[in-house]
Amino acid sequence: MKTSVKTAASVLPYLWAAIFIVFVWQMVVVFTQAHVALLPPPLLAAKTFAELVVNGQLFVHAGASLGRVVSAWLLSAAIAIPLGLAMGRWRRFEHLVDPVIELFRPISPLAWIPLAILWFGIGETGKIFIIFIATFFPILLNTVSGVKGVDPVLIRAGQVLGCDNDRALFRKVILPAAMPTIVVGLRISFGTGWAAIIAAELVAAQVGLGYLIADGMEVLRSDLVLVGMVAIGILGVLIDAVFRTVNDRFSWGT
Amino acid sequence: MPDNTTQNRGTKGISISELAVTFQSEDSEPVEALRPTSLEFEAGEFIALVGPSGCGKSTLLNVLAGFIKPSAGQALVGGETITKPDIDHGMVFQDYALFPWLNVIDNVAFGLERQGMGLAERHAKARDYLDMVGLKDFADKRVTELSGGMKQRVAIARVFATDPSIILMDEPFGALDALTRRFLQHQLLEIWQRNRKTVVFVTHSVQEAVYLASRVIVMTARPGRVKLDQKIDLPHPRDFSGEEFRRLEKLIYDQLDEELAKSFKLEGGGGTFHD
Numbered sequence: 001m002k003t004s005v006k007t008a009a010s011v012l013p014y015l016w017a018a019i020f021i022v023f024v025w026q027m028v029v030v031f032t033q034a035h036v037a038l039l040p041p042p043l044l045a046a047k048t049f050a051e052l053v054v055n056g057q058l059f060v061h062a063g064a065s066l067g068r069v070v071s072a073w074l075l076s077a078a079i080a081i082p083l084g085l086a087m088g089r090w091r092r093f094e095h096l097v098d099p100v101i102e103l104f105r106p107i108s109p110l111a112w113i114p115l116a117i118l119w120f121g122i123g124e125t126g127k128i129f130i131i132f133i134a135t136f137f138p139i140l141l142n143t144v145s146g147v148k149g150v151d152p153v154l155i156r157a158g159q160v161l162g163c164d165n166d167r168a169l170f171r172k173v174i175l176p177a178a179m180p181t182i183v184v185g186l187r188i189s190f191g192t193g194w195a196a197i198i199a200a201e202l203v204a205a206q207v208g209l210g211y212l213i214a215d216g217m218e219v220l221r222s223d224l225v226l227v228g229m230v231a232i233g234i235l236g237v238l239i240d241a242v243f244r245t246v247n248d249r250f251s252w253g254t
Numbered sequence: 255m256p257d258n259t260t261q262n263r264g265t266k267g268i269s270i271s272e273l274a275v276t277f278q279s280e281d282s283e284p285v286e287a288l289r290p291t292s293l294e295f296e297a298g299e300f301i302a303l304v305g306p307s308g309c310g311k312s313t314l315l316n317v318l319a320g321f322i323k324p325s326a327g328q329a330l331v332g333g334e335t336i337t338k339p340d341i342d343h344g345m346v347f348q349d350y351a352l353f354p355w356l357n358v359i360d361n362v363a364f365g366l367e368r369q370g371m372g373l374a375e376r377h378a379k380a381r382d383y384l385d386m387v388g389l390k391d392f393a394d395k396r397v398t399e400l401s402g403g404m405k406q407r408v409a410i411a412r413v414f415a416t417d418p419s420i421i422l423m424d425e426p427f428g429a430l431d432a433l434t435r436r437f438l439q440h441q442l443l444e445i446w447q448r449n450r451k452t453v454v455f456v457t458h459s460v461q462e463a464v465y466l467a468s469r470v471i472v473m474t475a476r477p478g479r480v481k482l483d484q485k486i487d488l489p490h491p492r493d494f495s496g497e498e499f500r501r502l503e504k505l506i507y508d509q510l511d512e513e514l515a516k517s518f519k520l521e522g523g524g525g526t527f528h529d
Contacts, residue, residue, distance in 0.1 A: 156321060157351035159339035161416065162368025172364075176355045250355075 014237065040223040048223040049230065057212075062231055064208040065201065068124065069193045072131030076193075077186060080139035084182075087140075088147025089174070101140065109134035109196045113203055122204035127197065134196035135189035142185025146178030180251045187243035194236055265451045266332030266419035268295040268318065273327035275313050287313040289479035290327060293471070298450040302457055302467035304510065306517045310478025311456045315422050318454060319345050331420055341365055344418035348425040350405040352397040358408055359384065359393040365416035383411040386445060403434035407441070414445060420452040428458065439466055443490060460506050464499060465492050472509045475517035482509045 022042045028034070029041045036044065052058035087094040109130050120126035150173070158173035201210020209228050216224030275288040288310040295301050303311040316322040317329055320339040329336045331343060344365075352361050359380050366376035384390050387407035397405060406426055413421055426442075427435045443466060446453060457463050463470045464486055472482035484506065492499055 151351075153347050153349060153351045154353065156319075156339070156345070157347060157353070159321075160319060160341065160343060160345040161365040161412070162341035164338070164340070168368070172368075173353070176353070179355065 036222075037220045038222055040226065045223045045226045045230070048221075049227045052227060058227070058231060061207060061209050061212045061228070062235060064205075065194075065197050065210065066235070068127050068208070069131055069135075069190065069197050072128045073135045073186075073190055073193050075128070076132050076135040076189065077139055080136050080185075081143050081182060084140045084143025085147055085170070085175070085178075088144045088178070089170075094144070101137070105137050109192075110199050113200060116200070117204055122206075126204065127200045127208075130200040131193045131197055135193040138189035138192055139182070139185045142188070143178065143182050146181030146185070147174060149181060150174050150177040180247070183243075183247050183250045187240070187247060190239060190243065191236070194232075194239065198232060264419070265297045267297040267299075268293075268420060268452060268454070269330040269333075270294070270314075271327055271330075273314070273317065273324050273329055275310070275317060275322060276325045286477035288317075288324075289477045291479050292327075293480065293483075295452055295454065295469075297452055300446060300453045300455065300466060300468045302455045302463035302470045303473060304457055304460060304463050304470060304506065305473030305478060305481075306475050306510070306513050307458075308476045308517070309473040309513070310476060311473050312424060313478070314473075315424050315454060315456050318420070319343060319422050341368060341416055342419050344413035344416060344421045346406070346409050346413050346421065346423040346426045348428050350402070350409050352405055352408055352412075354397055356397070357393070358389065358395050358397060358400070361397060361408055362412045362415050365412065369416060380411070380415060383415040384408070386414070387411045387441060401434075403430050403438060406430065406438060410438075410442065410445065414449060414451075417449075418451065420454065423453060423455045425456050425458065427462065435462075440491070442466065447490065460503055460510065461494065464488075464502050464506065465494065470502075470506060472506055472513075475513045481513060482506065 025039075025042050029039055032039075040048075049058070083097070087097055112130055112133055116126040116129045120129060154173055154177055155169065158169050163169040163172050197208070198210040198213070201208040202214045205211040205214075209232055212231075213225050213228035216222065216228065270291060270293040272290045272292055273288065274286075274290045277285045277287055279285070291314070303314065305311050313322060317324050318331075318336060320336050320343065336343070353364065356364065359377060362380035362383055363371075363376040366379055371379070381390060381393060384393055387410055389404060389407055389411070392400065392404065392408075397408065400408065409426075427438050430438065439462060455463075455466060467486055470482075470484045470486060471480055472484070473479065474481045482505075484502065486502060488496070488498055488502075
């Protein structure tokens with residue numbers, strides 16, 4: 001009961017936002033008399049949305065995009081977290097690796113798209129590669145700062161309470177202490193990955209929400225484009241909500 | 255009182271001989287934190303270390319904990335040289351150092367787990383020690399829900415639960431308000447009387463030192479060395495306003511004032527201490 005009230009309260013602002021957006025959209029259509037191929041009215045877009053839901057196409061596209069992001073994101077986490085732990089713990093190692101990271105970091109994942117296509121073609125590998133780059137740095141940097149931010153007194157407490165080797169100290173103190181920051185990195189990186197997958201699919205894909213948008217443009221079906229965009233927005237918000245729940249679990253109320 | 259809290263492995267003496275610590279930093283001159291110091295603490299003694307800020311009392315404690323390596327001399331616990339932190343040398347920190355991702359009981363059970371105790375057994379033992387500090391009903395709370403005084407009681411339960419040979423306390427009540435502080439001093443004494451561990455207790459408060467300790471050591475201003483080594487034979491519970499209590503307090507204050515005056519002069523402050 002209490003939780004359902006709470007959920008309703010947190011959904012309400014989004015509902016208002018949606019109503020506002022639809023209203024503005026409708027006004028633009030009414031006042032500019034836009035051609036239906038350029039800007040369809042909300043009702044038409046809603047119809048197309050419903051069609052794609054009924055025939056299952058929307059789920060196929062969304063599923064393909066999500067699948068790519070999740071697998072690349074997991075791959076990123078599997079590499080970035082251990083690397084970040086090591087960088088955060090050993091200064092010398094950090095000094096060695098950090099310049100490399102700093103040189104790569106400013107390069108947008110989108111700048112890698114041409115190379116990804118040249119190297120991997122337009123198959124799955126190329127897209128996973130792009131998302132890997134997009135998700136890697138937020139996880140890495142948060143893990144490093146999480147480990148560095150561990151209160152030294154907690155490490156000392158761990159040592160006098162029987163963590164007499166580096167491994168035990170890592171497992172029992174450093175990792176749990178750094179966890180909230182790492183989870184934040186995972187959340188941010190999923191967002192950057194989700195933004196990048198659309199771009200990767202715009203260029204080269206046969207399926208996915210980005211493809212839906214690109215294809216809609218080519219056949220002059222802006223309702224398809226808008227449906228793709230709406231789906232991206234809704235899924236983005238939902239995924240972030242899931243992460244926020246996970247976040248709360250890991251942030252011991254401090 | 256459950257008997258889990260009373261069966262213990264006993265305690266050990268501490269032997270400090272010609273122990274000195276000099277901090278060497280890359281870009282400045284070496285800082286002599288502790289002059290060669292020799293001290294013998296008998297098993298079961300309650301030692302209070304007092305002195306001006308930066309007098310090396312915390313440095314000495316950190317050597318005993320194994321966090322800092324001495325530049326010269328050595329410190330022995332029960333005849334063995336201290337080389338690294340050890341669960342047998344327990345420590346209570348000023349800012350509690352509880353693990354916020356664990357609830358109260360798992361904080362107390364942390365060391366027991368490291369000692370290889372199974373879940374049921376260590377929770378039972380942790381519960382006994384929480385009972386000892388009067389926090390049995392808080393076992394399943396998050397540590398972030400506790401007040402400062404409660405946190406320090408959890409930390410005290412945590413250190414006694416692992417049954418160490420010596421217990422080091424670094425200004426454990428320094429961050430607490432006066433009333434909480436009094437209550438915890440009293441509770442600590444009760445626990446210490448039941449488990450006679452060697453306790454080395456660093457404090458800024460002379461009153462606290464005389465109230466708790468069986469021996470008070472006054473350190474000089476930096477670089478630190480022993481200025482006064484005073485036995486306190488008063489029976490517990492001690493009366494703050496008793497004649498002998500106040501005489502000892504004054505004796506220690508007089509020694510400290512000399513050192514404080516010196517350390518203010520060292521800092522280049524104008525004027526004299528008694529102004």
